[in-house]
Amino acid sequence: xxxxxxxxxxxxxxxxxxxxxxxxxxxxxxxxxxxxxxxxxxxxxxxxxxxxxxxxxxxxxxxxxxxxxxxxxxxxxxxxxxxxxxxxxxxxxxxxxxxxxxxxxxxxxxxxxxxxxxxxxxxxxxxxxxxxxxxxxxxxxxxxxxxxxxxxxxxxxxxxxxxxxxxxxxxxxxxxxxxxxxxxxxxxxxxxxxxxxxxxxxxxxxxxxxxxxxxxxxxxxxxxxxxxxxxxxxxxxxxxxxxxxxxxxxxxxxxxxxxxxxxxxxxxxxxxxxxxxxxxxxxxxxxxxxxxxxxxxxxxxxxxxxxxxxxxxxxxxxxxxxxxxxxxxxxxxxxxxxxxxxxxxxxxxxxxxxxxxxxxxxxxxxxxxxxxxxxxxxxxxxxxxxxxxxxxxxxxxxxxxxxxxxxxxxxxxxxxxxxxxxxxxxxxxxxxxxxxxxxxxxxxxxxxxxxxxxxxxxxxxxxxxxxxxxxxxxxxxxxxxxxxxxxxxxxxxxxxxxxxxxxxxxxxxxxxxxxxxxxxxxxxxxxxx
Numbered sequence: 001x002x003x004x005x006x007x008x009x010x011x012x013x014x015x016x017x018x019x020x021x022x023x024x025x026x027x028x029x030x031x032x033x034x035x036x037x038x039x040x041x042x043x044x045x046x047x048x049x050x051x052x053x054x055x056x057x058x059x060x061x062x063x064x065x066x067x068x069x070x071x072x073x074x075x076x077x078x079x080x081x082x083x084x085x086x087x088x089x090x091x092x093x094x095x096x097x098x099x100x101x102x103x104x105x106x107x108x109x110x111x112x113x114x115x116x117x118x119x120x121x122x123x124x125x126x127x128x129x130x131x132x133x134x135x136x137x138x139x140x141x142x143x144x145x146x147x148x149x150x151x152x153x154x155x156x157x158x159x160x161x162x163x164x165x166x167x168x169x170x171x172x173x174x175x176x177x178x179x180x181x182x183x184x185x186x187x188x189x190x191x192x193x194x195x196x197x198x199x200x201x202x203x204x205x206x207x208x209x210x211x212x213x214x215x216x217x218x219x220x221x222x223x224x225x226x227x228x229x230x231x232x233x234x235x236x237x238x239x240x241x242x243x244x245x246x247x248x249x250x251x252x253x254x255x256x257x258x259x260x261x262x263x264x265x266x267x268x269x270x271x272x273x274x275x276x277x278x279x280x281x282x283x284x285x286x287x288x289x290x291x292x293x294x295x296x297x298x299x300x301x302x303x304x305x306x307x308x309x310x311x312x313x314x315x316x317x318x319x320x321x322x323x324x325x326x327x328x329x330x331x332x333x334x335x336x337x338x339x340x341x342x343x344x345x346x347x348x349x350x351x352x353x354x355x356x357x358x359x360x361x362x363x364x365x366x367x368x369x370x371x372x373x374x375x376x377x378x379x380x381x382x383x384x385x386x387x388x389x390x391x392x393x394x395x396x397x398x399x400x401x402x403x404x405x406x407x408x409x410x411x412x413x414x415x416x417x418x419x420x421x422x423x424x425x426x427x428x429x430x431x432x433x434x435x436x437x438x439x440x441x442x443x444x445x446x447x448x449x450x451x452x453x454x455x456x457x458x459x460x461x462x463x464x465x466x467x468x469x470x471x472x473x474x475x476x477x478x479x480x481x482x483x484x485x486x487x488x489x490x491x492x493x494x495x496x497x498x499x500x501x502x503x504x505x506x507x508x509x510x511x512x513x514x515x516x517x518x519x520x521x522x523x524x525x526x527x528x529x
Contacts, residue, residue, distance in 0.1 A: 005024065005025075005078050006024070006025055006078060006080045006457070006460070006462055007022050007023065007024055007030065007075055007076075007078040007079045007080065008022070008023045008079065008080065008081050008082070008083060008453040008456045008457060009021075009022055009064070009067075009079050009081070009082045009083070009238065009242075010022075010023060010082075010083045010084070010085065010449045010450075010452045010453045010456075011060060011063070011064070011082070011083070011084045011085075011169075012084075012085050012086075012250065012446070012448055012449040012452070013056060013059075013060065013084065013085075013086040013087065013165065013169065014086070014087050014250060014272075015040055015041075015087050015106070015107075015108070015272055016036060016037065016040050016272070017034055017035060017036040017037060017059075018034070018035055018037075018056065018059045018060055018063055019032060019033065019034045019035075019063065019446070019449065020032070020033050020060070020063035020064050020066075020067045021033075021067075021446060021449050021453075022067065022071060022075060022076075022079070023449070023450065023453040023457075023473075025457055025462050025463075025472070025473070026472065026473060027443065027444075027450055027453075027454075027472070027473030027474055027475065028443075029444060029446060029449075030071070030072070030075055031067055031070050031071045031072070031075065032067075032446070033062075033063040033064075033066040033067045033070065034063065035059045035062050035063050037051075037055060037059065041106050041108075045111070047109070047110035047111060048105075048109055048110070048111050049105070049106040049108045049109040049110075050103045050104060050105055050106065050109070051103060051104045051106060052103050052104070053092060053100045053103065053104060053168065056104070056165065056169070057169075057172060057235075060169070060236065061235050061236050061237075064236040064237050064238055065236065065237040067237075068237040068238075076239075077239075079238075079239060079242060080242075080456075080460050080462075081242060081243050081244075081245050081456040081459065081460050082173070082228065082238060082242050082243070082244050082245070082456075083244070083245050083247045083452040083453060083455065083456045084166060084169050084170070084173075084244070084247070084452070085166075085247055085248065085249065085250050085253040085448050085449060085451070085452040086164070086165045086166045086169065086183070086249065086250060087106075087107055087165065087249070087250055088107055088164070088183070088185040088186055088249045088250070088251065089107040089164070089185060089186030089187065090104055090105070090106045090107050090164060090165040090186075091104065091105055091144055091145070091162060091163065091164055091165070091186065092104045092105070092162075092163050092164075092165070092168055093148065093155055093156070093158075093159040093161075093162055093163075094159070094160060094161055094163060094168065094171070095158055095159070095160050096160045098168075098171045098172070098175075098177075100168075101155045101158055101159060102148075102152065102155050104165060104168075105144045107186070108361075109144065110361075111144070111147055112141045112142060112147075113140070113141050113142075113143070113146050113147040113150050113151065114141065114150075115140050115141065115146060115150065116150065119136065119137075119140075119206060120206070123136075123203070123206050127203070132289060135289055136204075136207055139187070139207050140207050142187065143187035143207065143208055144187055145162060145187065145188070145208055145209075145210050146208070146209065149209070159214055160214065161177050161214055161215075161216055162188075162210055162214045162215065162216075163177075163179070163216060164179065164183055164184075164186060166179050166180065166183040166249070167179035167183070167216050170225050170226065170244060172232060173226070173228055173229070173232045173236075173238075173244055174225055174226025174227060174228065174229060174232070174244050175226065175229050175232075176217075176225060176226040177216050177217060178216060178217040178218070178219055178225050178226065179216050179217075179218060179219070179225070179246075180218070180219055180220070180221055180223075180225070180246035180247060180248055181195045181196075181218050181219070181220055181221070181294045182221050182246075182247065182248025182249060182252050182293075182294050182295065182296045183248055183249050184218070184294065185249050185251075185252075185293050187208060188208055188210065188215075189202075189204065189205050189207075189208040189209075189210055189215070192283070192291040192292060192293055192294055192301070193283040193291070193292075195218075195220075195294045196218070197212070197215050197218070200212075219246045220246065220298055221246050221247055221248055221296045221297070221298065221455050222245065222246065222298070222455055222458060222459040222466070223245070223246045223459075224243045224244065224245060224246070224459075225243075225244045225245070225246050226243075226244055227240075227241050227242060227243055227244065228240050228241060228242045228244065243460075245455060245456040245459045245460075246455075247296055247451070247452040247455045247456070248294075248295070248296035248451075248452070248455075249293075250448045251269055251275055251277065251293075251302070251304065251448070252293060252294075252295055252296045252302055252451075253296055253447075253448040253449070253450075253451035253452040253455075254267060254269055254418050254419075254447045254448040254451055255267040255277055255278070255279060255295070255296075255302055255451070256279075256295070256296045256297065256451035256454060256455070256466070256470070257418070257442070257446075257447035257448055257449070257450035257451025257452070257454065257474070258416035258417075258418055258442060258447050258451075258474075259416065259442070259470050259474045260277075260278055260279055260416055261279050261297070261467065261470060262278075262279060262280075263278050263279065263280045263408065263410040263411075263412070264410070264411065264412060264413045264414065265278060265279075265412065265413070265414050265415070265416060266278045266401060266412045266414075266415050266416070267415075267416050267418065267447075268397060268415055268416070268417045268418070268419075268422075268431065268439075269418055269419040270310065270311050270393070270417060270418070270419035270420060270421025270422050270427065270431075271310060271311055271418075271419035271420055271421070272309075272310055272311060272312050272420075273306050273307065273308055273309070273310045273312075274306065274307040274310030274311060274393050274396075274397060274419070274421075275304055275305065275306040275307070275310075275397075276304065276305055276306075276397045276400055276401050276404075277293075277302045277303060277304035277305075278302070278303060278404070278410070278412065279295050279297065279300050279301070279302055280292070280300065280301055280302075280303065280408060280410065281299065281300055281301075282301070283301050284301070284303055284404075284407060284408045285303070285407065286303035286304055286305055286400070286403070286404045286407065286408075287305065287400075287403060287404075287407075292304075296451060296452075296455060296466075297466060303404050303407075303408060305397065305399075305400025305401070305403070305404060306400075307358055307359075307393055307396045307397060307400075308359070308360075308361045309358060309359075309360045309361050310358075310393060311393070311419065311420055311421045313358055313360065313389050313393065314337070314340075314389065314390075314421070316360075317385065317386055317389055318336055318340075321382050321385060321386075322336060322340060322382070322386070325339040325340055337423075337424060340386060341424055341425075341426050343382075343383040343386050343387065344383075344386070344387055344390070344424075344426040344427070344430070345426065346383060347383050347384055347387045349430075349433065349483075349485075349486035349489045349490060350391070350489045350490065350493050351375075351380070351384045351387050351388045351391060352377070352379055352380065352384065353375040353377065354373065354374075354375045354376065354380050354384050354385070354388045355373070355374050355375050355388065355391075355392065355395075355493060355497050355498055355501070356371075356372075356373050356385075356388040356389050356391065356392030356395075357371055357372040357373070357374075357392060357396075357498070357501050357502065357505075358371060358389070358392040358393050358395075358396050359371055359396070359502070368506065368509045369502065369509065370505070370509050372501060372505055373385070373388065374497075374501065375497075387430075390421075390427055390430055391430065391434065391490070392498075394430065394431055394434045394435070395434070395490075395493075395494055395498040398434060398435060398494055399494075399498070399499060401435070412437065413437065414437055414438050414439070414440065415431065415432065415435060415437050415438070415439040415440065416439070416440050416441075416442065416447075417431060417439050417440070417441055418441075418442075418445060418447035418448070419445075420445075422441055422445060423445055425478075425480075428441065428478070428480045429480050429483075431480070432480040432481060432482040432483075433482045433483045433484075433486040433487050433490065434482075434486075434487065434490045435482070435487075436482050436484070436487040436490075436491070437482060438479060438480065438481050438482065439479075439480040439482075440476050440477075440478065440479055440480070441476075441477050441478040441480075442474055442475060442476060442477055443474070443475045443476075443477045450473065450474070453473075454466060454469045454470060454473055454474075455469075457469045457473070
């Protein structure tokens with residue numbers, strides 16, 4: 001091995017596809033292979049989302065073997081470490097041999113459970129005193145681990161470990177039941193502040209009643225999770241014995257990969273779920289009862305607000321309203337987004353009074369939300385709706401950022417944008433103008449994978465620490481400055497319209513309780529952890 005040309009192999013497993021990439025120490029992607037799943041998930045019931053473990057593993061084996069075949073020269077032989085970054089809150093039960101006892105339940109699954117065992121009197125009293133009683137009860141209902149305990153008792157009895165997809169892939173690659181603390185984001189008894197499993201007497205522990213022995217061992221980012229086994233090497237083509245370095249979830253790695261290391265910079269991810277987060281050296285809840293996630297940097301945190309459906313809404317728009325552009329794009333051999341991009345330039349900021357509320361799917365802080373479009377007039381077209389969707393997602397992210405800035409007493413001065421939506425210059429320009437802040441794109445759209453690889457280069461002492469690795473491996477490629485006139489329009493719409501829509505329409509969202517028979521039931525709109 002020529003140590004002057006070290007390479008890190010990073011696997012990025014998402015909802016729609018898996019990608020394998022080779023990064024050099026300058027942050028360049030030397031080779032990349034992507035595989036899109038035929039079906040991202042299957043649903044046995046309305047709102048459910050599951051996937052077979054073999055789908056993910058087969059996809060990883062395909063991309064890593066293909067990457068080995070496509071790597072030029074002796075690049076494959078220069079690999080010094082492997083990392084994985086994955087989607088969050090996607091879980092599975094396995095036995096002592098690591099064999100899955102059921103399929104994965106994905107982060108976007110919406111099943112509910114009605115716990116038969118009530119909370120103890122003391123816990124009820126404590127939750128009431130902290131104003132979290134309704135929150136605790138709702139969280140118990142939406143937690144997958146509780147659903148499995150109640151509805152698949154035999155599966156739970158046989159469960160040796162309850163894993164996220166990151167932990168499962170770590171086992172498949174190394175044979176070890178261990179995962180990074182920066183992957184512990186979901187419905188589990190994890191204390192984000194201390195970066196450890198909750199203790200028996202912690203108040204929130206009773207919400208996620210997973211037995212201690214079923215919880216996985218934890219490691220800090222940068223630590224070695226294990227080494228590639230002979231069996232994993234045979235299946236994936238990855239050289240046996242290479243270290244697997246702990247990193248973090250896709251959003252956390254993306255924030256690092258965008259160089260957002262201080263609370264003056266916010267990372268915006270315009271993906272299936274749109275998020276905005278920053279890095280801070282103290283624990284702060286971005287919203288009441290919502291934890292700040294453990295960052296990929298030790299002793300740092302990532303407060304985050306998310307728009308659950310995010311840029312899934314663009315896919316929805318293409319399917320329901322843009323058949324013309326989709327058909328034309330197929331004939332031209334281009335992506336439909338390329339043609340939709342031109343629509344943005346013909347619509348002024350604010351869409352001539354059309355405002356979109358993007359809460360199509362109820363989320364953790366808005367369990368009764370619905371989407372809404374208000375302000376229609378006879379001047380509005382499909383193009384207005386398309387731009388209004390983009391503006392609506394950004395309005396929701398602005399709402400989250402303003403709340404986090406106030407709670408954390410921080411001031412964001414610049415934005416870094418990644419995710420599928422960031423590939424559109426028009427969307428980046430709109431984003432800069434809406435926030436009234438300069439926005440930047442780095443040298444690659446694969447910010448999560450880059451962030452994951454950065455941790456490995458620091459861990460293998462190619463750089464003194466993660467901060468030096470960030471300085472050496474990330475470069476700003478594009479800058480988008482805000483149009484201040486447009487920003488005034490957006491700020492007015494945010495203050496006078498968007499920020500008031502949810503509360504005004506909330507009484508009408510009882511329509512979400514109407515079933516096929518026309519019946520409905522009342523349910524409190526409460527916040528969840």
